[in-house]
Amino acid sequence: MLEFTCVVCPWGCSLIVESENISGYSCSRGLAYAKNEQTDPRRDISGTVRVTGAAHPVIPVKTSSPIPKDLLLDAAELLRKTSISAPIKTGDVIIANMLGTGIDFIAARSIEAV
Numbered sequence: 001m002l003e004f005t006c007v008v009c010p011w012g013c014s015l016i017v018e019s020e021n022i023s024g025y026s027c028s029r030g031l032a033y034a035k036n037e038q039t040d041p042r043r044d045i046s047g048t049v050r051v052t053g054a055a056h057p058v059i060p061v062k063t064s065s066p067i068p069k070d071l072l073l074d075a076a077e078l079l080r081k082t083s084i085s086a087p088i089k090t091g092d093v094i095i096a097n098m099l100g101t102g103i104d105f106i107a108a109r110s111i112e113a114v
Contacts, residue, residue, distance in 0.1 A: 001016065006024075008029045008032075013030050015034045015037075017038050041069040042067060043069050044063050044067075045062070045063050045076070047076060049079055049105075052085050053086045054086035054088075056111060059094075059107055061108055064103055065103050066103075078095065086111050086112060088110060088111050094106060
């Protein structure tokens with residue numbers, strides 16, 4: 001049995017998953033979230049990457065879509081080891097096909113070179 005809080009909408013329903021039975025959801029999105037949590041939990045991850053040649057030492061990045069939950073620490077380590085050069089535009093791919101998932105880390109902000 002799994003018990004967790006749905007984070008899809010502001011309602012924050014308390015979901016209970018017992019094998020095939022799912023209860024506690026108030027909308028279809030909550031049901032889909034519960035099914036995904038049971039079979040393939042995924043999370044968005046954001047962080048920073050070091051930048052050279054810019055006024056700021058780091059730039060915020062985020063995943064282009066949620067990654068498997070078991071890859072979160074590996075993804076964070078990859079960000080820690082990465083350094084890029086300015087200029088960078090919002091939406092630029094910073095790390096392509098992260099850890100072979102087909103998911104990219106993209107820039108969440110533009111930064112000019114100095």
